[in-house]
Amino acid sequence: MSIAIIFTNKNPEPWEAALKTHLPETVVEVYPSIKDYAAVDFVLCWKPEPNVIDKFPNLKVIQSIGAGIDRIINTQTIKEDQKVTRMVDENLSNDMFEFLLAAVLGQLKNINLYQQQQAQKIWLPTNYNSIKDFNVCILGLGTIGSFVAGKFTALGFKVKGWSVTRKHILGVESFEGEQEMSAALNGTDILINILPATIQTENILNKNRLKQLNQGAFLINVGRGEHLVEEDLLSLLDEGHLSGALLDVFKAEPLPMNHPFWVHPKIQVTPHVASITNIKSAVLTVATNYQNHLSGKPLKFEVSLKKGY
Numbered sequence: 542m543s544i545a546i547i548f549t550n551k552n553p554e555p556w557e558a559a560l561k562t563h564l565p566e567t568v569v570e571v572y573p574s575i576k577d578y579a580a581v582d583f584v585l586c587w588k589p590e591p592n593v594i595d596k597f598p599n600l601k602v603i604q605s606i607g608a609g610i611d612r613i614i615n616t617q618t619i620k621e622d623q624k625v626t627r628m629v630d631e632n633l634s635n636d637m638f639e640f641l642l643a644a645v646l647g648q649l650k651n652i653n654l655y656q657q658q659q660a661q662k663i664w665l666p667t668n669y670n671s672i673k674d675f676n677v678c679i680l681g682l683g684t685i686g687s688f689v690a691g692k693f694t695a696l697g698f699k700v701k702g703w704s705v706t707r708k709h710i711l712g713v714e715s716f717e718g719e720q721e722m723s724a725a726l727n728g729t730d731i732l733i734n735i736l737p738a739t740i741q742t743e744n745i746l747n748k749n750r751l752k753q754l755n756q757g758a759f760l761i762n763v764g765r766g767e768h769l770v771e772e773d774l775l776s777l778l779d780e781g782h783l784s785g786a787l788l789d790v791f792k793a794e795p796l797p798m799n800h801p802f803w804v805h806p807k808i809q810v811t812p813h814v815a816s817i818t819n820i821k822s823a824v825l826t827v828a829t830n831y832q833n834h835l836s837g838k839p840l841k842f843e844v845s846l847k848k849g850y
């Protein structure tokens with residue numbers, strides 16, 4: 542019985558150290574330096590290379606260190622006796638809220654516009670908006686989306702949210718399913734996408750949907766790059782239906798050097814940093830899950846492979 546850490550483009554050392562502290566009796570190795578592949582029954586993953594889990598014949602648990610599991614289930618063949626779990630952590634939700642608050646207030650107060658004007662030494666005051674006048678719509682009222690919706694409502698924003706099933710969050714107007722998506726989008730000034738990437742949500746941020754937002758609306762995508770039809774965003778920005786976008790996630794990461802988003806004046810690019818897993822708190826979930834697995838108890842935050850999130 543042992544744990545393997547399988548990371549791509551992420552330093553595994555802090556995780557290795559944290560796991561060894563919390564599970565001192567357990568062998569923790571970092572792929573590809575694995576002494577005995579057959580001994581590994583639990584892997585900790587971040588963007589694993591395609592089909593890597595096939596190398597572990599006795600693997601039972603695949604633990605994502607992130608909230609999303611799309612980069613795992615789209616690249617691996619999960620066997621019937623294997624379980625996939627994800628990260629749910631208060632810090633992830635709170636850090637996402639803080640990131641989104643910064644983005645939304647920046648838009649309300651024209652901060653991006655003034656940065657561009659400063660680069661050209663232009664002194665040109667523009668009307669700003671206030672929290673009470675702004676309609677926010679959140680796609681995805683899950684662990685993170687519900688938390689963010691509640692916080693934005695408490696600050697005085699008018700908040701709508703959309704999910705598969707209706708939610709009951711104080712002050713938040715909740716919409717469910719395909720049939721109510723237009724009602725959620727209509728009248729929106731800021732659209733925040735925090736959906737998981739699934740077959741159903743792929744390309745959901747398309748011209749047809751984004752056209753339903755208010756004229757001059759702003760898009761924030763912290764879900765996944767697969768949600769956005771990039772050409773549709775560019776044409777809606779060019780024709781002025783959208784005033785701008787802040788994008789944290791992309792189809793290809795890092796964003797390729799020649800991608801038009803890098804230099805578009807109405808697009809702000811952040812390098813997938815909206816909310817980063819906090820090792821100190823997240824390692825407790827991983828350690829608990831490893832112990833639950835050993836003692837045959839249910840895992841925390843196991844995902845539904847059928848739903849894809």
Ligand code: NDP
Nearest residue numbers: 608609681682683684685704705706737741763764815816
């Ligand atoms: P959850 O699984 O808790 O929530 C997902 C939400 O999306 C649920 O409300 C679910 O509805 C809704 N949903 C799923 N499919 C559909 C659909 N077809 N139509 C309508 N609603 C749908 O996930 P989290 O809140 O923890 O995380 C969400 C995503 O945020 C992650 O998958 C990841 O992609 C992204 N993320 C990005 C980060 C970043 O730094 N950029 C950091 C962390 C997360 P219901 O509740 O009814 O099932």
